[in-house]
Amino acid sequence: MNHTTHFAFFDEGSKREIRRAILKAVAIPGYQVPFASREMPIARGWGTGGLQLTLSLVGLNDTLKVIDQGADDSVNAVSIKALVGASTGIAMTDQTSQATLIQSRHRIPEVPLTENQILVLQVPMPEPLRPIEASEQVTKRLHAEKEYSGAYLSLFEDILRYGTMAAGADHPVMVEGRYVMAPSPIPRFDNPKLDKNPALILLGAGREKKIYAVPPYTQVKSLDFEDHPFRVEDFGGAHCSLCGTQGVFLDELYDPTTGRTWHQCNDTSFCGRNAP
Amino acid sequence: MSITPFDPVHTVQSAFRKFLSSWAFPGRIFDMCAESQTLPEDLGLQPILVLAGRVLLDTETTFCVRGAGAEQAQNQLSRLCYAPAKPASEAMFLFCTEAGPALDGLFLEARVGTLENPHEGATVLAMVPDLETGLVCRWEGPGLASPRVQTLPLTFAQWEVRNRVNQEFPLGFDLMFFDARQRVMTLPRTTRLTPLEETSWPM
Structure with a gap:
């Protein structure tokens, strides 16, 4: 066979x-x-x-x-x-x-x-x-x-x-x-x-x-209203704890024992390329 | 240039990706020589039309052929691809071996789909003398980073018919052009064309 x-x-x-x-x-x-x-x-x-x-x-x-x-x-x-x-x-x-x-x-x-x-x-x-x-x-x-x-x-x-x-x-x-x-x-x-x-x-x-x-090159517009415009997530100036990048989509991580939160790039290959 | 033999998996895949690029970037010309020259069949049709049949046709879809030698070509394509031939008003793929009156007729007969099922609009596959000769138009729409001035391989009268039939987007038909140099260019229904001069191209 x-x-x-x-x-x-x-x-x-x-x-x-x-x-x-x-x-x-x-x-x-x-x-x-x-x-x-x-x-x-x-x-x-x-x-x-x-x-x-x-x-x-x-x-x-x-x-x-x-x-x-x-x-x-x-x-x-x-x-x-x-x-x-x-x-x-x-x-x-x-x-x-x-x-x-x-x-x-x-x-x-x-x-x-x-x-x-x-x-x-x-x-x-x-x-x-x-x-x-x-x-x-x-x-x-x-x-x-x-x-x-x-x-x-x-x-x-x-x-x-x-x-x-x-x-x-x-x-x-x-x-x-x-x-x-x-x-x-x-x-x-x-x-x-x-x-x-x-x-x-x-x-x-x-x-x-x-x-x-x-x-x-197609026009794509997120639905919104004149008085409530579409907004992307705001990370409040946070940066990736591994590569230091700002302005990308970040995951928030949390340590339950210390209560500490920190961020990392969600795009792992992007982060790996930028990390020291 | 060495020519690899036709492969029903890899040659067809390679041809499809070029077709897909031509649909994604309307007006761009893609060279299909590498794929069409490998075809073993001589159906009396331009090799690139046979290649298009091998890429797109099978038992699950329908087609028809118009123009010179249409009947023989239709029978042979049907035998090669197992696709049922249907009248132009019912077929999903409309092949035209020439750019003259036979193509005018197809524009009027082609299915345009319904508002609920616009994907049922037909695809017209037209053989033209040269992709770079015809009516100079301004092209704009999806797939074009900015409006572009480029030749449309149709006459002014054919442009008018295409515009009229396709005016109620999403209803309409999509056009693939081929020439004897084994090149392809696509005009999906989304592309808006404005002729820069009212000249007609004798065909």
Whole structure:
């Protein structure tokens, strides 16, 4: 019996179907293109959508970087790299600037992306209107009619309750003035990086069977109000305890015995490059 | 230049990535010689159209071919890729072997999708004499860092039809242009074109 697997795990028919969906997603920025999401050797919710995109894109000349919440060496990232590596033999890297293909769970790297890179984001909940409308049929109609008052109302209720728009991540965005899109649960800090980014950004939701895209240099604006403008997280002048960098997305760490808190860069490869 | 044999996995992947780049960066020209020259089949079609079939078509989608030698090409592409041929008004991929009246007809027949399912708008794959000859336009939209003046390989009349059909975004069709030098350029429905002069290009 022949035990060799296909290059990049998938059969060519599966890749072709996903590739056709990717092209239409690029042609209609922010619109969720349905696709026949495959069973994967990792559980739904662990990046099957992003993984299917990566496997349909990857070629022998690619260099892949995978990050999970900013870390190159967490379980999810390592498992995905192991699968892609075993089924393709391509080079892996931790360095953002060396990667041609970057699969990410919930972060956009701190190092600016270029036109020669593709960023694949894993998406658990692609429908930004789902919290206000359970029916897929209805949300499709709302997108068709560009009826987004529910999305704004949801933010307005946040302001009434908390005095500010409270979403820590997945703050909805308007893409090219047409579609409201869930930017995957990236922190608000990363939302501005979507706007006019030179790289192609593809988003894949395996469980929800949707692919969508932000083409390079596409206008992406976080939803907000004139009197309550969108704001990114404020770290109050804190800096990374390892590399000293300010102005990047920081994790707050806490020592329960001493009560001391300190910060570290969330993007581990960025931090490692800057650390003394 | 050494030519590697056609590989249904790696050649197709390489071609797809160039196609994807051409969709992501409208108006940029990508050379597909390395991929199209490896094709073993001679279907009487330009190799780059056959390559596009190998990348995009299978049993799960539909296509049609118009222009010179269309019937034979359609039968052969269908046998090669196992894709069912359908009338232009129903097909997802519309191949056109020439840039003349056959292409005009496809623009009017192409599916534009629905407001709820705009991804069902067709993709027109048109063979043109030269990607860099035609109507000079100002290009703007996603994929373009700033507005750019560039040639569109269509006539003024064809530009008008494309504009009219695609005016209600997200409804519309997407266009891939190929030329005999085995190059590709894409015009997705998002790209806004403004002709700088009302000249038509005799084809």
